Amino acid sequence: GENVEQHPSTLSVQEGDSAVIKCTYSDSASNYFPWYKQELGKGPQLIIDIRSNVGEKKDQRIAVTLNKTAKHFSLHITETQPEDSAVYFCAAPQPQRGYQKVTFGTGTKLQVIP
Amino acid sequence: DVKVTQSSRYLVKRTGEKVFLECVQDMDHENMFWYRQDPGLGLRLIYFSYDVKMKEKGDIPEGYSVSREKKERFSLILESASTNQTSMYLCASRGLDRGVGYTFGSGTRLTVV
Numbered sequence: 001g002e003n004v005e006q007h008p009s010t011l012s013v014q015e016g017d018s019a020v021i022k023c024t025y026s027d028s029a030s031n032y033f034p035w036y037k038q039e040l041g042k043g044p045q046l047i048i049d050i051r052s053n054v055g056e057k058k059d060q061r062i063a064v065t066l067n068k069t070a071k072h073f074s075l076h077i078t079e080t081q082p083e084d085s086a087v088y089f090c091a092a093p094q095p096q097r098g099y100q101k102v103t104f105g106t107g108t109k110l111q112v113i114p
Numbered sequence: 115d116v117k118v119t120q121s122s123r124y125l126v127k128r129t130g131e132k133v134f135l136e137c138v139q140d141m142d143h144e145n146m147f148w149y150r151q152d153p154g155l156g157l158r159l160i161y162f163s164y165d166v167k168m169k170e171k172g173d174i175p176e177g178y179s180v181s182r183e184k185k186e187r188f189s190l191i192l193e194s195a196s197t198n199q200t201s202m203y204l205c206a207s208r209g210l211d212r213g214v215g216y217t218f219g220s221g222t223r224l225t226v227v
Binding site (some may be wrong): 034036041042043044046049066075089092100102104105106107 | 118135136147151154155156157159162164172192204208210214215217218219221
């Protein structure tokens with residue numbers, strides 16, 4: 001099955017700085033990579049995703065990059081704000097049952113210090 | 115907006131009780147999931163359903179069962195609750211398109227005493 005590793009587990013940045021979270025995956029056939037943000041007391045929410053036919057995708061202050069050769073993808077948050085403080089999860093599809101399931105990373109707790 | 119609704123935000127149950135966690139989605143999604151979230155362990159899949167009455171074990175199914183009698187509803191059952199099942203439980207749904215993410219509910223914080 002798919003193995004997803006996520007680093008770092010915790011990350012503290014000053015407000016206005018950038019934050020980068022990295023994930024690696026094992027199944028070279030995986031083709032869709034979502035990122036989720038989980039705020040305190042809430043369920044995870046999809047914030048950005050990327051398909052394997054592109055190398056980068058941006059949405060305002062967040063971006064995701066994908067390196068298929070190296071089998072890793074990263075979340076980039078620029079000009080961080082206190083409301084970016086949350087736990088972030090990456091995910092990659094599992095090959096069983098037509099990739100309907102995903103494997104999640106173990107999460108990164110991001111703290112943005114005002 | 116797609117909505118996934120979990121019936122309870124907080125539950126306290128006694129050891130040995132039978133516990134039902136309910137989840138309803140309103141977007142006609144074929145796939146529904148139950149995850150358990152514990153500190154340091156991330157999200158672990160308990161059970162997955164890809165159609166009505168169809169289910170598949172996830173990574174940690176022991177001590178749990180599920181029921182999906184209607185497409186919109188997916189129930190997680192703890193047959194005999196134990197203290198090690200104290201956790202945050204998250205329900206999610208997803209359509210058949212492989213290129214879309216999950217929609218999660220807000221979670222149920224279950225405490226077994």
